[in-house]
Amino acid sequence: MTSSLVRGRPRHATAHIRVRVAHALVGAVAGAGWLAIPVLAAQDPATATPPPTRTTHAAPSAPRDDESSAVDLILPVAVLGTAGVLAAYSYVRRTRRSPGVVSPAPAAPTPAESDHQARAALVQADDSVRASEEELPFAAALTDERTLAPFRLAIRTARRELAAAFALWHRYEEGEPRDPGDRRQALVGIIGRCAEAGRVLDRPLRAEVGPALEVAEGAFRRLAARAAGARATASPLHERYGPSVGARMTGRVEVAMDRLVFATSRLNAARRAADLGEDERAVRQLRRAEGAIAQAGVLVAGMDDQTRRLREAYALVPTALTGAEAVLAAARATGTPVPSGADDTLAAVRAELTAGPYDPLAALRRITRALVRLPGARRGVLDTAADLVARADAAEAEDFIAVHRAAVGADARSLLAAAVRALGAAHPVEAAALARRALESAERDVRAHGVPQSDVVPLRTD
Template sequence: MFGVVSAPQQTSTGDLVLPLIAGVTAVAVAVYASVRRRLRARTRTTPGGASPTVVPLDELDRRAQHSLIETDDCIRASREELRCATEQLADEAIRACTEAVEFAAAELTQAFGARQRFDDGAGEARVLLTEILGRCGAAGRRLDAEAPGWDQLRALERTAGEALAHAEARSREVAARIPESAATTAGLRERYALPAYLPVVGHDEQAKERLAFATTVLGRARQAMDAGRTDDAVALLRAGEAAVEQAAVLLDGIARLAADLATATDALPGALTGIETALTRARGLLGTQTARAIAHGEPVMAEVRGAHGPRDPVGALRRIEQVALGLDRALHQVPGGSEALARLERALLVARGAVGATADYVTTHRGAVGCEARTRLAEAERRLRAAENTDAPPVPAPADALADAREADSLARQARQSAERDVRAHGTPYGEGDWAGGAVLGGILLDAPHRTADRPGHPGDGGPASYGGPGTRGRRDGGELFRPRPPQSPLPDETKAS
């Protein structure tokens, strides 16, 4: 039986080409789609947006500087209001709010550290600026989150009368210190050279100005309460509280400097003896570097020792330490033992004074102080903390602590110079009739958040700075409350009272 024999199956070339083309096309489409997705992810700013997300470095730098200044101001204002309420609220009640400020301060310290590295060119610029924005953002959000709870705790709309009485009493207490502070300042002028007391020149007058502002706004707050304008009363009260606290900072600075100068005067003979001993030892050694160090140090010491009349003992200690550092480097030696500890104690005295005076200046002039001064101050504070960490592990070597103290002093003085330049560029706030100028300069009063050509506003329109972050610190509206008023144009309630 013959079977049917099937013909051999022949594969068409066209049958192979078509699947191959389809496969290549699918791969090409997938690759193209992947590339498009990556490009969109790198360039999208918002869902569905098409503008690039890569912010120019200059703009990123501007944002970072603004965030540092704003966050620093928020923390300073929050701490001021915390101090105002400590006698009225128990520590346990305000624990969460206090912890929020400390968290924000820790984030800001890290952000300023990143800024210092950016300024030093130590690190990738975009990474550092992005870190600054992230840390400042975290600090601000934490403070903003606690602001509603803080308002519930203080309940100023309900307890304004009690808070006002406390602020008035505090104002009288600080005002009573003015004569003593003025006498202290006069004594500094008689006993010391100008560079010694220059950090507090004008402090007593500025304190009087802050207290005069406080007296005015606290008086208006009481009038507003009597007229039933509670919101206005609370805004005026907050401005008065902050002004009183800044006056206290200014007077504290005078007292601290007087104590530092007295301590430095007592320490100066021992410092001179120590450096003379070091120079005598160095004279017995050979070497070009040693000779140069001696040649530099001897006239400095002769000038310090031979000074007649008023002198600057803190500046003298600073110069003595610079001579000692020059000898260390020339002799390739590391200070140790009791000599190093004595030098460290003197260097810490100098550094604490410089850091404290600069911190006071920034606090009371923060409405004009820029990013550079704040960054250098933050780094000075960090180096000072490192130098003082002699009792907690790990204990730094005396030479390392001494280097930190010297650097803290140097950075603090750089910060003060930068801050003073900012204030001079900002100009005097005391225009004719501008009774709130010092409060604007001190950051007590904020500028209005939104200004237009039709409504240019006036400094202080944003109201007083309150506890909180960038989104909440200006919640006490200022409006017309802090604007200069022409003569014979009192508030409505003042008219009634007359």
């Protein structure tokens, strides 16, 4: 969505000038008429005293002509005088109200202002799409699929608009286009697409407070049981895959439990408000509870997915390492330059396999990055390893941004969108690198922002 720039005087300014001129003319005529009333009354034959009886004495004509000429001049002089007074008064009002020269059109935003507007639009649109996606499971328990179909379509449409906006923003951040005018239009396009994403999502799903509260409470109970099971699996993961994996998984469980505690308090507040007949307050509390439950669900489900990927990676590392060593040997045999440090990386990974617990996803990430420029790195087991790493990294960044989005800015979200595009274009090594950068950027935002309870974003506030 783009907007055209209109040059020249705005139409409302022209109309305003015409109104002021009309007011001045009406005032001038009215003033002139008021000044001329005595003269016209003196000359009106219907009301004037009868003329004296004519005598045989001839009256001099010169004084009569002078009197008529003076009367004839009164009306024009009055009109000009009144118009001058009104014009002077209008000028004084205008200069007092807006001293100096007033531009006929508002000043265009500076590049910094446009940049800030685009960032804010991206964050707002991304939050809207995520909130709508999280709301669907709650709505699905209260209505039929036929009713949900338009909302699912709206979410898909908004997601496409948002993806296009992030693609434009990523190119803009990389310096494309270079022309200043084209860059301004790129920002206009970004803001327009974000606005369109918000527009198609402006159809909130509504339900009665009582049934919606029961659905949320049921989801809370099921998720609390799953979270307890996830906590029990964190310790074995630490023992099998090392302290770095154990710390990540334990952190996920702790944040999920915090979200569930927050959801408990909001559900209780919503239930009390509903019992008192305060439906508006009950809905606000319910929305915050649903947001916390959805975020806890993201963490618990993500932990299950990451555990599965860790098992797959653990089984794949020895084969991938052997395949990487074969690729290096083939490159040397054909005279293909070998990336510097590739041999050292593979040797370090092989040492980890015998030293004790290790992070298999991190090992695969190092292997695939070390050989990314070699022709044989995108075949067989190495391609499978690169795809597994990319999907794991993208999922980790996605979960972190979804849960902490109240503190995450546009850069991390844009990098994640770029990672998703690279993954769809079958560039897994690039996708993994972009996803890691997205996660690091989001973590910096959270550290700078802190993680108060306000970090829990309600699904909807309407």
